[in-house]
Amino acid sequence: xxxxxxxxxxxxxxxxxxxxxxxxxxxxxxxxxxxxxxxxxxxxxxxxxxxxxxxxxxxxxxxxxxxxxxxxxxxxxxxxxxxxxxxxxxxxxxxxxxxxxxxxxxxxxxxxxxxxxxxxxxxxxxxxxxxxxxxxxxxxxxxxxxxxxxxxxxxxxxxxxxxxxxxxxxxxxxxxxxxxxxxxxxxxxxxxxxxxxxxxxxxxxxxxxxxxxxxxx
Numbered sequence: 286x287x288x289x290x291x292x293x294x295x296x297x298x299x300x301x302x303x304x305x306x307x308x309x310x311x312x313x314x315x316x317x318x319x320x321x322x323x324x325x326x327x328x329x330x331x332x333x334x335x336x337x338x339x340x341x342x343x344x345x346x347x348x349x350x351x352x353x354x355x356x357x358x359x360x361x362x363x364x365x366x367x368x369x370x371x372x373x374x375x376x377x378x379x380x381x382x383x384x385x386x387x388x389x390x391x392x393x394x395x396x397x398x399x400x401x402x403x404x405x406x407x408x409x410x411x412x413x414x415x416x417x418x419x420x421x422x423x424x425x426x427x428x429x430x431x432x433x434x435x436x437x438x439x440x441x442x443x444x445x446x447x448x449x450x451x452x453x454x455x456x457x458x459x460x461x462x463x464x465x466x467x468x469x470x471x472x473x474x475x476x477x478x479x480x481x482x483x484x485x486x487x488x489x490x491x492x493x494x495x496x497x498x499x500x501x502x
Contacts, residue, residue, distance in 0.1 A: 286456055289454055290390070290456045291325070292391045292392060292456070293394065293455075293456050293457075294457045294458070295395070295422075295457075296395060296445065296457075296461075297394060298460070298478070299460040300458050300484075301375050301383075302372060302375050304373060305371060308370050308371065308373075310325075311370075317357055318357055323350075324354060324355070326379075328336075330498070333354065335434070338397055339428055340400075341427035344401050347401075350367075365401055372478045375410045377413070378483075380413050380414075387422075393425070393426060393444065396424045396427055396428065397428040397434050398427055398429065399429050403427060424447075426440075426443075426444050437464070437467075438462065438470070441467060441468055441471055450492050452472035453473075456475070457483065458477075463479050465477050
Protein backbone atom coordinates (compact mmCIF):
# COMPACT_ATOMS: atom_id res chain seq x y z
CA UNK A 286 0.00 0.00 0.00
CA UNK A 287 1.33 3.43 -0.92
CA UNK A 288 1.77 6.00 1.83
CA UNK A 289 -0.61 8.51 0.20
CA UNK A 290 -3.71 6.43 0.99
CA UNK A 291 -6.38 8.32 2.95
CA UNK A 292 -9.50 6.28 2.13
CA UNK A 293 -10.33 2.59 2.49
CA UNK A 294 -13.23 0.91 0.70
CA UNK A 295 -13.86 -2.50 2.23
CA UNK A 296 -16.04 -5.31 0.94
CA UNK A 297 -18.25 -7.30 3.31
CA UNK A 298 -18.51 -10.96 2.25
CA UNK A 299 -15.27 -12.97 2.64
CA UNK A 300 -13.23 -9.83 3.42
CA UNK A 301 -15.03 -9.27 6.73
CA UNK A 302 -17.87 -11.74 6.93
CA UNK A 303 -17.37 -15.50 6.82
CA UNK A 304 -19.82 -17.23 4.49
CA UNK A 305 -21.10 -20.77 4.06
CA UNK A 306 -22.98 -21.37 0.79
CA UNK A 307 -23.18 -25.09 1.51
CA UNK A 308 -24.89 -24.49 4.87
CA UNK A 309 -27.48 -22.38 3.04
CA UNK A 310 -28.05 -25.02 0.36
CA UNK A 311 -28.35 -27.74 3.00
CA UNK A 312 -30.97 -25.77 4.92
CA UNK A 313 -33.07 -25.37 1.78
CA UNK A 314 -32.63 -29.07 1.00
CA UNK A 315 -34.01 -29.85 4.46
CA UNK A 316 -37.15 -28.01 3.36
CA UNK A 317 -37.32 -30.18 0.24
CA UNK A 318 -35.85 -27.62 -2.18
CA UNK A 319 -33.61 -29.42 -4.67
CA UNK A 320 -32.83 -26.65 -7.18
CA UNK A 321 -31.59 -23.88 -4.87
CA UNK A 322 -27.98 -24.10 -6.09
CA UNK A 323 -29.09 -23.50 -9.68
CA UNK A 324 -31.31 -20.59 -8.65
CA UNK A 325 -28.70 -18.92 -6.44
CA UNK A 326 -25.84 -19.58 -8.81
CA UNK A 327 -27.23 -17.78 -11.84
CA UNK A 328 -25.32 -14.99 -13.58
CA UNK A 329 -24.79 -11.85 -11.54
CA UNK A 330 -26.61 -10.02 -14.34
CA UNK A 331 -29.90 -11.86 -13.97
CA UNK A 332 -32.07 -14.03 -11.79
CA UNK A 333 -34.19 -13.69 -8.67
CA UNK A 334 -31.31 -13.36 -6.21
CA UNK A 335 -29.69 -10.69 -8.42
CA UNK A 336 -32.97 -8.75 -8.47
CA UNK A 337 -33.09 -8.78 -4.67
CA UNK A 338 -29.42 -7.77 -4.39
CA UNK A 339 -29.94 -4.84 -6.75
CA UNK A 340 -33.07 -3.70 -4.92
CA UNK A 341 -35.26 -4.31 -7.97
CA UNK A 342 -37.79 -6.29 -5.91
CA UNK A 343 -38.94 -6.17 -2.29
CA UNK A 344 -38.36 -9.00 0.20
CA UNK A 345 -42.05 -9.86 -0.10
CA UNK A 346 -41.80 -10.14 -3.89
CA UNK A 347 -38.62 -12.18 -3.53
CA UNK A 348 -40.23 -14.67 -1.17
CA UNK A 349 -43.35 -15.04 -3.34
CA UNK A 350 -41.32 -15.55 -6.52
CA UNK A 351 -39.05 -18.02 -4.76
CA UNK A 352 -42.04 -20.05 -3.60
CA UNK A 353 -43.21 -20.24 -7.21
CA UNK A 354 -39.79 -21.28 -8.51
CA UNK A 355 -39.19 -24.00 -5.91
CA UNK A 356 -42.76 -25.25 -5.84
CA UNK A 357 -42.83 -25.26 -2.04
CA UNK A 358 -45.14 -23.30 0.25
CA UNK A 359 -42.45 -22.25 2.69
CA UNK A 360 -43.22 -19.58 5.26
CA UNK A 361 -41.46 -16.21 5.22
CA UNK A 362 -39.61 -17.27 8.35
CA UNK A 363 -38.37 -20.49 6.77
CA UNK A 364 -37.14 -18.69 3.66
CA UNK A 365 -35.33 -16.04 5.69
CA UNK A 366 -33.79 -18.59 8.05
CA UNK A 367 -32.50 -20.70 5.18
CA UNK A 368 -31.26 -17.69 3.21
CA UNK A 369 -29.53 -16.17 6.25
CA UNK A 370 -27.81 -19.46 7.09
CA UNK A 371 -25.45 -18.44 4.27
CA UNK A 372 -24.01 -15.92 6.76
CA UNK A 373 -21.68 -16.87 9.60
CA UNK A 374 -19.74 -14.26 11.57
CA UNK A 375 -17.25 -11.41 11.48
CA UNK A 376 -14.21 -12.31 13.59
CA UNK A 377 -13.77 -9.99 16.55
CA UNK A 378 -10.22 -9.09 15.52
CA UNK A 379 -11.55 -7.65 12.24
CA UNK A 380 -14.09 -5.52 14.07
CA UNK A 381 -11.34 -4.25 16.37
CA UNK A 382 -9.19 -3.56 13.34
CA UNK A 383 -11.92 -1.50 11.68
CA UNK A 384 -12.23 0.68 14.75
CA UNK A 385 -8.50 1.33 14.79
CA UNK A 386 -8.32 1.93 11.06
CA UNK A 387 -10.87 4.69 11.49
CA UNK A 388 -8.30 6.56 13.57
CA UNK A 389 -6.11 6.97 10.48
CA UNK A 390 -8.31 6.46 7.41
CA UNK A 391 -11.75 7.30 6.11
CA UNK A 392 -13.27 3.80 6.04
CA UNK A 393 -16.21 2.90 3.81
CA UNK A 394 -18.17 -0.30 3.32
CA UNK A 395 -19.16 -1.26 -0.24
CA UNK A 396 -21.08 -4.50 -0.58
CA UNK A 397 -23.29 -6.42 -2.94
CA UNK A 398 -25.95 -7.57 -0.53
CA UNK A 399 -29.70 -7.62 0.04
CA UNK A 400 -31.99 -6.26 2.71
CA UNK A 401 -32.77 -9.67 4.25
CA UNK A 402 -29.09 -10.38 4.75
CA UNK A 403 -28.26 -6.86 5.86
CA UNK A 404 -30.87 -6.78 8.63
CA UNK A 405 -29.45 -10.05 10.00
CA UNK A 406 -25.84 -8.86 9.69
CA UNK A 407 -26.51 -5.59 11.52
CA UNK A 408 -27.99 -7.46 14.46
CA UNK A 409 -25.74 -10.50 14.67
CA UNK A 410 -22.36 -9.27 13.39
CA UNK A 411 -21.94 -5.56 14.06
CA UNK A 412 -23.45 -5.26 17.53
CA UNK A 413 -20.10 -5.46 19.30
CA UNK A 414 -18.76 -3.79 22.44
CA UNK A 415 -21.67 -1.39 22.38
CA UNK A 416 -21.06 -0.42 18.76
CA UNK A 417 -23.40 -0.76 15.78
CA UNK A 418 -22.74 -1.03 12.05
CA UNK A 419 -22.60 2.74 11.54
CA UNK A 420 -19.75 3.08 14.05
CA UNK A 421 -17.32 1.01 11.98
CA UNK A 422 -17.55 3.08 8.79
CA UNK A 423 -17.67 6.67 7.62
CA UNK A 424 -20.48 5.62 5.29
CA UNK A 425 -22.07 2.35 4.18
CA UNK A 426 -22.81 1.68 0.50
CA UNK A 427 -25.07 -1.30 -0.24
CA UNK A 428 -26.13 -2.56 -3.64
CA UNK A 429 -29.82 -2.96 -2.80
CA UNK A 430 -29.99 0.67 -1.66
CA UNK A 431 -27.93 2.03 -4.57
CA UNK A 432 -29.67 -0.11 -7.21
CA UNK A 433 -26.20 -0.86 -8.57
CA UNK A 434 -23.95 -3.88 -8.19
CA UNK A 435 -20.27 -4.64 -8.45
CA UNK A 436 -18.42 -5.05 -10.77
CA UNK A 437 -20.38 -2.44 -12.76
CA UNK A 438 -18.36 0.73 -13.21
CA UNK A 439 -21.29 2.85 -12.09
CA UNK A 440 -21.23 1.69 -8.49
CA UNK A 441 -17.59 2.68 -8.07
CA UNK A 442 -18.19 6.04 -9.71
CA UNK A 443 -21.16 6.63 -7.40
CA UNK A 444 -19.08 5.97 -4.29
CA UNK A 445 -16.22 8.18 -5.46
CA UNK A 446 -18.61 11.01 -6.29
CA UNK A 447 -20.85 10.71 -3.24
CA UNK A 448 -17.95 10.52 -0.77
CA UNK A 449 -15.85 13.02 -2.75
CA UNK A 450 -12.88 10.64 -2.88
CA UNK A 451 -9.69 11.00 -4.86
CA UNK A 452 -9.26 7.54 -6.43
CA UNK A 453 -5.47 7.86 -6.23
CA UNK A 454 -5.76 8.23 -2.45
CA UNK A 455 -8.15 5.29 -2.15
CA UNK A 456 -7.53 1.60 -1.46
CA UNK A 457 -10.08 -1.18 -2.11
CA UNK A 458 -10.06 -4.50 -0.27
CA UNK A 459 -12.34 -6.89 -2.18
CA UNK A 460 -12.04 -10.65 -2.66
CA UNK A 461 -13.42 -10.56 -6.24
CA UNK A 462 -10.66 -9.92 -8.74
CA UNK A 463 -13.12 -8.58 -11.32
CA UNK A 464 -14.20 -5.90 -8.83
CA UNK A 465 -10.56 -4.99 -8.24
CA UNK A 466 -9.90 -4.68 -11.97
CA UNK A 467 -12.78 -2.25 -12.43
CA UNK A 468 -11.67 -0.22 -9.41
CA UNK A 469 -8.11 -0.09 -10.77
CA UNK A 470 -9.43 1.43 -13.99
CA UNK A 471 -10.38 4.48 -11.88
CA UNK A 472 -6.92 4.65 -10.34
CA UNK A 473 -7.88 2.95 -7.07
CA UNK A 474 -5.28 0.67 -5.51
CA UNK A 475 -6.63 -2.78 -4.66
CA UNK A 476 -6.00 -5.99 -2.78
CA UNK A 477 -7.95 -9.25 -3.11
CA UNK A 478 -7.63 -11.37 0.05
CA UNK A 479 -8.31 -15.08 0.01
CA UNK A 480 -11.09 -16.68 2.03
CA UNK A 481 -10.35 -16.58 5.78
CA UNK A 482 -7.20 -14.51 5.17
CA UNK A 483 -5.95 -12.30 7.97
CA UNK A 484 -5.18 -9.16 5.96
CA UNK A 485 -3.90 -7.06 8.85
CA UNK A 486 -0.47 -7.32 7.24
CA UNK A 487 -1.56 -4.63 4.76
CA UNK A 488 -1.26 -1.98 7.42
CA UNK A 489 2.42 -1.81 8.28
CA UNK A 490 1.91 1.26 10.45
CA UNK A 491 -0.04 -0.75 12.98
CA UNK A 492 1.78 -2.75 15.61
CA UNK A 493 -0.06 -5.83 16.79
CA UNK A 494 0.66 -6.96 20.34
CA UNK A 495 -1.51 -9.54 22.06
CA UNK A 496 -4.47 -8.57 19.94
CA UNK A 497 -4.14 -4.85 20.67
CA UNK A 498 -3.30 -2.26 18.03
CA UNK A 499 -0.86 0.53 18.82
CA UNK A 500 0.58 3.13 16.50
CA UNK A 501 4.27 3.18 15.82
CA UNK A 502 5.80 6.31 17.31
